[in-house]
Amino acid sequence: MTPPIPLNEAQARLLQDVVPLGSETIETAAACGRYLAEPLVARRTQPVADLSSMDGYAMRADDTGGPWQLVGESAAGHPFAGTLGRGEAVRISTGAHMPTDAGAILLQENACTDAGTVRVADPEGDRPTDRYIRRKGFDFTAGDTLLNGGTRIDAASLALAMAAGVWQLKVGGRPVVAIIDSGDELTAHADPARPDALPASNGPMLAAMCSELAARALVQPPVADSRRALRESLEAAAGADVIVTTGGASVGDHDHMRTALADWGATIDFWRVAIRPGKPLLVARKGGIIVLGLPGNPVSAFVTAHLFLLPLLRRMGGAGDPLPRFIDARLSGSLPVGGARQEFMRGVWAEGGVAAIAERDSSALHALANADVLIERPIGAPAALHGDSVRVLVLKNGGNA
Numbered sequence: 073m074t075p076p077i078p079l080n081e082a083q084a085r086l087l088q089d090v091v092p093l094g095s096e097t098i099e100t101a102a103a104c105g106r107y108l109a110e111p112l113v114a115r116r117t118q119p120v121a122d123l124s125s126m127d128g129y130a131m132r133a134d135d136t137g138g139p140w141q142l143v144g145e146s147a148a149g150h151p152f153a154g155t156l157g158r159g160e161a162v163r164i165s166t167g168a169h170m171p172t173d174a175g176a177i178l179l180q181e182n183a184c185t186d187a188g189t190v191r192v193a194d195p196e197g198d199r200p201t202d203r204y205i206r207r208k209g210f211d212f213t214a215g216d217t218l219l220n221g222g223t224r225i226d227a228a229s230l231a232l233a234m235a236a237g238v239w240q241l242k243v244g245g246r247p248v249v250a251i252i253d254s255g256d257e258l259t260a261h262a263d264p265a266r267p268d269a270l271p272a273s274n275g276p277m278l279a280a281m282c283s284e285l286a287a288r289a290l291v292q293p294p295v296a297d298s299r300r301a302l303r304e305s306l307e308a309a310a311g312a313d314v315i316v317t318t319g320g321a322s323v324g325d326h327d328h329m330r331t332a333l334a335d336w337g338a339t340i341d342f343w344r345v346a347i348r349p350g351k352p353l354l355v356a357r358k359g360g361i362i363v364l365g366l367p368g369n370p371v372s373a374f375v376t377a378h379l380f381l382l383p384l385l386r387r388m389g390g391a392g393d394p395l396p397r398f399i400d401a402r403l404s405g406s407l408p409v410g411g412a413r414q415e416f417m418r419g420v421w422a423e424g425g426v427a428a429i430a431e432r433d434s435s436a437l438h439a440l441a442n443a444d445v446l447i448e449r450p451i452g453a454p455a456a457l458h459g460d461s462v463r464v465l466v467l468k469n470g471g472n473a
């Protein structure tokens with residue numbers, strides 16, 4: 073048996089030949105979660121003119137002493153059409169166009185009005201200023217490149233595209249993922265006739281992870297531990313871009329995944345990666361289909377999905393930067409010396425840092441569901457102490473969570 077390969081080598085081998093799926097043009101409002109297939113270029117300037125950022129009164133920049141005669145109003149969507157002379161002011165609202173010739177704003181809190189005349193309320197207090205003017209094009213100008221191709225569209229970038237007058241976006245495709253749970257012990261639903269059966273939780277878990285990436289996930293009913301049944305389920309899934317299996321990837325008498333893949337005509341690219349959990353991971357290919365064989369233990373399947381499945385789907389969908397992003401965090405508590413495999417420990421936010429959850433068994437879903445982060449431990453890392461820096465992958469309380 074060849075030794076497990078390092079994680080970074082395995083990820084590079086998985087992603088190196090992946091060609092992004094064909095692109096399509098869709099409504100911007102429906103593009104959340106997709107990746108830009110070309111740069112986002114502004115079609116309009118924002119703001120389109122100098123605007124007021126506050127409610128108050130607008131006057132000329134060289135006329136900030138007052139009093140001023142009120143000669144009209146500029147409201148958002150209803151600009152003041154006239155010109156502004158010395159000694160004149162217009163009522164102005166937040167987001168309204170600055171009148172031609174206006175160059176200063178007096179906040180309404182700092183103004184008093186009487187019979188069409190505006191004055192500075194407190195001669196010792198705040199006077200008109202240009203600080204409340206949002207200059208034309210300060211955010212972006214028509215023709216500016218706002219986002220690079222390969223960027224994921226999220227709520228903010230979707231709003232940016234709308235504001236830039238781009239109603240449709242060219243985005244990468246949505247990979248179709250077939251998910252196969254395997255094991256004689258598994259049942260798709262709680263089954264009173266089989267009280268000892270284990271609910272197949274990996275399939276729905278992986279489908280949920282895929283759905284956050286705008287992939288289409290199809291979960292098959294659990295498949296028995298037999299070469300023939302596995303081969304048939306692979307054949308049934310052959311219309312997908314990616315087939316993900318869980319279970320049967322290890323060395324036991326009932327672990328048939330590798331032989332079933334060979335029977336089906338797939339070539340195994342690599343098997344076993346130096347990570348904990350998740351060592352028995354395999355990658356195989358048949359034609360244009362990529363098969364990811366994840367280990368059956370639920371935590372192993374979860375961790376390897378983050379490290380391999382999601383990066384693969386991101387790359388297929390057109391992501392420029394598909395690998396998960398780890399950040400540095402302070403350790404609360406301590407960690408033992410790192411082992412022979414790169415480890416991903418479940419952790420929680422605690423005391424301004426992260427603390428490892430004591431339960432490290434790769435079947436422990438309760439601990440996984442309580443985890444806020446995965447803490448990375450390099451191979452052979454020295455023991456870590458309270459306050460040391462560790463790398464973490466944020467699972468909760470980041471983004472929309």
Ligand SMILES: Nc1nc2c(c(=O)[nH]1)N[C@H]1C(S)=C(S)[C@@H](COP(=O)(O)OP(=O)(O)OC[C@H]3O[C@@H](n4cnc5c(N)ncnc54)[C@H](O)[C@@H]3O)O[C@H]1N2
Nearest residue numbers: 253255272273274275319320321322327351367368369372
């Ligand atoms: N002698 C050795 N035994 C094992 C090794 C090894 O190197 N030598 N590796 C261990 C490691 S590490 C892992 S991880 C597991 C992975 O095994 P498999 O991928 O073959 O998975 P199974 O044996 O089929 O199942 C493992 C475990 O997970 C449960 N399971 C499976 N599918 C699901 C599902 N869809 N939903 C929920 N739970 C599932 C299954 O009941 C088992 O308890 O192998 C070690 N053994």
Ligand code: MOO
Nearest residue numbers: 349350351372434
């Ligand atoms: O690689 Mo296994 O996932 O540690 O239990």
